[in-house]
Amino acid sequence: PGGGTMTARQVCLGHHWYPYGYARSVVDGDGAPVKPFPAWLDALARRAVADAAGTTPEKDPALAVAPGTAADPAPDPRVPTDPYDIALINFYDGDARMGMHRDSDEKSDAPVVSLSLGDTCVFRFGNPRSRARPYTDVELRSGDLFVFGGPSRQAYHGVPRVYAGTAPPALGLAGRLNITLRVSGFGGG
Template identity: 70%
Template sequence: MDGELFPRERTVIAPGAVHVPDWLGAGRQGELLAACRAWARPPAGLRTVRTPGGGVMTARQVCLGLHWYPYGYARTAVDGDGTPVKPMPPWLAELGREAVTAAYGDPPEPGPGPGPGPGPGPGPGPGSAPAYDIALINFYAGDSRMGMHRDAEERSTAPVVSLSLGDTCVFRFGNTASRGRPYRDVELRSGDLFVFGEASRLAYHGVPKVLPGTGPRELGLTGRLNITLRVGGLG
């Protein structure tokens, strides 16, 4: 926000959960927005997500690398048009590694993860940064929400990287035991970075509110885009 008396500072929200304000400059935000618009086009483009119980997510989604659906991963848009998912660009994977370094310092090594299956897939060697191979891009209109949930379909425990573009949102970051309290509400603005891993990797989180009209005008985006980068560890 222009004209603030004090700049926003990097904040540890919970053990392993870090908010880095204004991490993406205006130029990088514009590049990411242009890329998101290209990824959102068919095939395997932006879709409405429906849960097995019949619910409909108000935020629409497109995936890269692997296609997320409630509650698993596939190589095709199984709940969309059925076409192969778009590849994860190397530059976006590298951006994920840079984000982890910005939040933590040295990137943590991946470990065995919480997801289904017999165990973690092949990982990088000792001292290597995790290779981000999945991106979920969620588009929030002004009235969109995201209920409290965990990112638990991956086998890797590498941190989740979240990048925000456009309108500001209230991001609710909770605990690992339940969807209820204790939780903390964080204001995420365009360009902000949020990373959660380590003890907070399986924390419940959600978006109870988007604040329409709060994004930077020069970006040219109505609504909010959230780019979430993950390490699948799925082989």
């Protein structure tokens, strides 16, 4: 949006993100329809939010069924009832960066779930007011999962550095994949 070129490459599932909006086709590319969002990613996101909220099935038997369904008599209000239906998958090589930004184009305020695979990165997690300090730099390694919701849902965040060549060798990946899961709140599938 500011005229710069993104250094991370991106593909989307469910809805295609383009600056300040979403579409069902790649409107700023080849116009192809967006690939569907798989149900197992919704389950992974819901489990991550429940774990972060401390209401895992082991701790709360009510979460042994799908949250927000008729079988769940008292869904945890921290676990969204609308399904996760957007995945932004960003690929970072050793030179890629992501500037400070907010995930604010969705109509839902459900927590964002971010899964890292491959190279370690510095994840800069800021505040909801500006791109400036205060922020905290956290190293995210392959397999790390980060959930941010509530007042932190609109926090600015970015990736100022990727440590090339740090991916687990067994993964067979050179670079970093970040899978960001979101609830669109758009309704109607």
